[in-house]
Amino acid sequence: MTRADVIVIGGGIAGISAAAHLAAHMDVLVLEAEDRPGTHSTARSAAIFIRNYGNATLRALNAAAAPVLEDPGEGFDGGLLSPRGEMLLAAEEELPALEAYAEGATGLERLSPAQAAELVPILRPERLAAAIIEWDAQDIDVDRMLGGYMRRLRRQGGRVETGARVEAMERSTGVWRITAGGRDFEAPLVVNAAGAWASQVGVLAGAQPIPLTPMRRSAALLPAPGDRALAQWPLFGSVSETWYAKPDAGKLMVSPADEDPVEPHDAWADDMVLAEGLDRYEQAVTVPVTRVETSWAGLRTFAPDRTLVAGFDAQAEGFCWLAGQGGYGVQTAPAMAALTEALVTGATPALAPQVVAALDPARFAA
Known part of the structure; x- marks a missing residue:
C-alpha cells in the first residue's frame, strides 16, 4: 500500500x-x-x-x-508566453456574434476587412463585414x-x-x-x-x-499557404467558431472547431468533420487546401x-x-x-x- x-x-x-x-x-x-x-x-x-x-x-x-x-x-526557465494575437472574422450574418464577443471584453481593436487582409494576406476581404483583434493573445x-x-x-x-x-x-x-x-x-x-x-x-x-461531457476537437496541419512566411500572422478564424487557423512552426494548423460529444477515449480526428471544416476555411481564403500533412484530435470536457x-x-x-x-x-x-x-x-x-x-x-x- x-x-x-x-x-x-x-x-x-x-x-x-x-x-x-x-x-x-x-x-x-x-x-x-x-x-x-x-x-x-x-x-x-x-x-x-x-x-x-x-x-x-x-x-x-x-x-x-x-x-x-x-x-x-x-522550476521554470523564464516566461511561457510569446507574441501571437487573435483575430476574429465576421461575415454580415455573424456581426451579432462579433458584438456579443466584444461585450465586456478588453484590449480589442476593430479592423476593416482590408486591414484584416493586410495581417493575413490569404483572406478574402469581400467575404468579410468586420473583424476584431486581441493583440495581447499569446502563444503558450x-x-x-x-x-x-x-x-x-x-x-x-x-x-x-x-x-x-x-x-x-x-x-x-x-x-x-x-x-x-x-x-x-x-x-x-x-x-x-x-x-x-x-x-x-x-x-x-x-x-x-x-x-x-467530453467533446472532440479536431485539427490538421497544412503546408504554408503559397509558401508564405507565417511567423507574424495572428491566430485567425470565424467568430462563430466554425473554423480557426494558427501558424505552427512554419506550417498552418487549421481546426473545424468541432465539439462533438463522445465517450472518454484516446481521440482521433473524424475525416468527414475535418473535411467539412477545411471546406469552411477554404471559402474564407484565396489558397486552396492541397495537402494535409497530419491530423489529430483531443477532448475538451465541459460542464x-x-x-x-x-x-x-x-x-x-x-x-x-x-x-x-x-x-x-x-x-x-x-x-x-x-x-x-x-x-x-x-x-x-x-x-x-x-x-x-x-x-x-x-x-x-x-
Whole structure:
C-alpha cells in the first residue's frame, strides 16, 4: 500500500500544476493512467492564451493566470508566453456574434476587412463585414509549462505513478483507498483532475453526479499557404467558431472547431468533420487546401454552464473536484492550481468570492 497525504488523479496540466502547489505543504502522489503525464488534452492544445476567452468567470481566471504565465518562477526557465494575437472574422450574418464577443471584453481593436487582409494576406476581404483583434493573445509553450510544474513537484518530494488508471475507490475511517493499475494507494484527500474521465472517477468515489461531457476537437496541419512566411500572422478564424487557423512552426494548423460529444477515449480526428471544416476555411481564403500533412484530435470536457468545476464534493468526504476545463485548461491552470491549494490547505483563495462560488460543484447539487 502506497500512502500519501493527498492523491491527485490525472497527470495533465491541471493535475500536475495543482500537485506542484500542494507539494509545498504535504506529501503528494499523482496517479496518471497513461505511460507519461500530459498525454491527452494537454499535448493536443491549441496552446494560446486569450484573455477574453470564455464567460465572465473564465475571464477572471485568465486575468489571475496571466502574471504566472509571464513569470512562473521556481522550476521554470523564464516566461511561457510569446507574441501571437487573435483575430476574429465576421461575415454580415455573424456581426451579432462579433458584438456579443466584444461585450465586456478588453484590449480589442476593430479592423476593416482590408486591414484584416493586410495581417493575413490569404483572406478574402469581400467575404468579410468586420473583424476584431486581441493583440495581447499569446502563444503558450505547453511543453515547458508541463515540464516546469513537473520539476517543481519532484523537487518538493511529489511523486507520479504512471500506468495507474483508477479501477476502484472506497473511503473508510477517514481514508481513501484506491486501486489503480493493479496497485493500491491511500490518502485522506483526493483531487479529481481526471479530465475526460472525471465523471467516471466521481462515480467510483460515490460523489455527487456532475454532468461533464467530453467533446472532440479536431485539427490538421497544412503546408504554408503559397509558401508564405507565417511567423507574424495572428491566430485567425470565424467568430462563430466554425473554423480557426494558427501558424505552427512554419506550417498552418487549421481546426473545424468541432465539439462533438463522445465517450472518454484516446481521440482521433473524424475525416468527414475535418473535411467539412477545411471546406469552411477554404471559402474564407484565396489558397486552396492541397495537402494535409497530419491530423489529430483531443477532448475538451465541459460542464453544462461551460465553467470549470473546483471544490470539495457535497457527499464524498475528502474528495475535491478539479474538472470541466473545456478549452480553457492550459491557460487557466495557474489560477486553478492556486485555488486548489487554498481549498485543500484551508487558506483564503486569492480569487474573488463570486468567482470561487461560480466554480463550486455545489451548483450541481440539485
